[in-house]
Amino acid sequence: MTVSVRQIHPVFVGEVSGIDISTPLTPDEVAAIEAGMDRYAVLVFHDQKITDEQQMAFSRNFGRLEDARGGNITRPEDKRLQVGMNDVSNLGKDGRPLALDSRERAFNLGNMLWHSDSSFRAVPAKYSLLSARVVNPVGGNTEFADMRAAYDALDAGTKMMIEDLICEHSLMYSRGSLGMLDYSDEERAMFRPVRQRLVRTHPVSGRKSLYLSSHAGAIVGMPMAEARILLKDLTEHATQPAFVYAHRWRTWDLVMWDNRQMMHRARRYDETQPRDMRRTTVAGEASTTAQVAAA
Numbered sequence: 001m002t003v004s005v006r007q008i009h010p011v012f013v014g015e016v017s018g019i020d021i022s023t024p025l026t027p028d029e030v031a032a033i034e035a036g037m038d039r040y041a042v043l044v045f046h047d048q049k050i051t052d053e054q055q056m057a058f059s060r061n062f063g064r065l066e067d068a069r070g071g072n073i074t075r076p077e078d079k080r081l082q083v084g085m086n087d088v089s090n091l092g093k094d095g096r097p098l099a100l101d102s103r104e105r106a107f108n109l110g111n112m113l114w115h116s117d118s119s120f121r122a123v124p125a126k127y128s129l130l131s132a133r134v135v136n137p138v139g140g141n142t143e144f145a146d147m148r149a150a151y152d153a154l155d156a157g158t159k160m161m162i163e164d165l166i167c168e169h170s171l172m173y174s175r176g177s178l179g180m181l182d183y184s185d186e187e188r189a190m191f192r193p194v195r196q197r198l199v200r201t202h203p204v205s206g207r208k209s210l211y212l213s214s215h216a217g218a219i220v221g222m223p224m225a226e227a228r229i230l231l232k233d234l235t236e237h238a239t240q241p242a243f244v245y246a247h248r249w250r251t252w253d254l255v256m257w258d259n260r261q262m263m264h265r266a267r268r269y270d271e272t273q274p275r276d277m278r279r280t281t282v283a284g285e286a287s288t289t290a291q292v293a294a295a
């Protein structure tokens with residue numbers, strides 16, 4: 001089989017064919033997927049019937065898996081999936097939808113805000129890979145917004161003004177915007193804000209992008225209200241329809257995206273019905289604040 005990629009949106013997103021990701025890949029296949037990611041930033045694979053082990057093995061072709069600790073409020077003993085798998089379903093350990101008044105469910109609703117996975121970590125994620133095991137019958141699309149196209153479309157003055165800005169990201173900012181303001185001391189320590197550049201440069205393509213996320217809630221050296229207005233403004237610009245692709249899930253789809261160049265969000269769905277989505281996350285390589293500003 002030969003890997004081929006067809007662009008399915010005017011500015012990004014490739015649909016991949018000619019590959020079975022449940023089996024070990026050849027170096028050429030890995031290189032073709034990496035090249036596709038650098039170019040399209042979101043890749044869609046259909047009909048990939050995989051186990052958790054196969055999803056983790058496929059993901060490791062692109063780097064080591066991120067340690068998922070510190071990314072949620074679910075206690076280890078309540079987790080449904082093994083270490084290495086991020087559970088982005090609406091299911092509890094018993095396999096049933098979480099109670100609508102549960103704190104875990106409220107926290108998970110934060111995935112419906114535009115974000116970049118793990119932007120709240122000092123070294124944020126490279127790729128996320130999401131496998132659809134059970135698709136909810138109503139809603140539940142995942143939308144992606146191209147932060148390279150968004151950056152390119154900014155006017156020169158804005159580009160100059162934001163070039164060296166550093167934002168503070170925390171899960172408490174994204175969840176705070178949903179009214180979740182009560183955290184234990186342990187959670188507060190776990191969700192301590194980290195610093196990220198607002199403008200990133202892709203290590204391979206050299207393209208600049210906006211590094212926005214609902215986890216961003218402050219800008220170093222800027223009054224809070226002014227920072228929030230700027231972040232809201234940029235987010236509104238970056239998520240306009242021309243830069244957005246909506247993925248409508250089919251069972252056994254796998255969608256892979258580059259968090260360094262994309263934001264995404266889940267859309268509302270019928271939470272009384274199961275939605276079983278499982279994510280693996282490829283760790284990033286360095287802090288964004290260590291990145292030297294491109295000339």
Ligand SMILES: [Fe+2]
Pocket residue numbers: 111115116117264
């Ligand atoms: Fe996410």
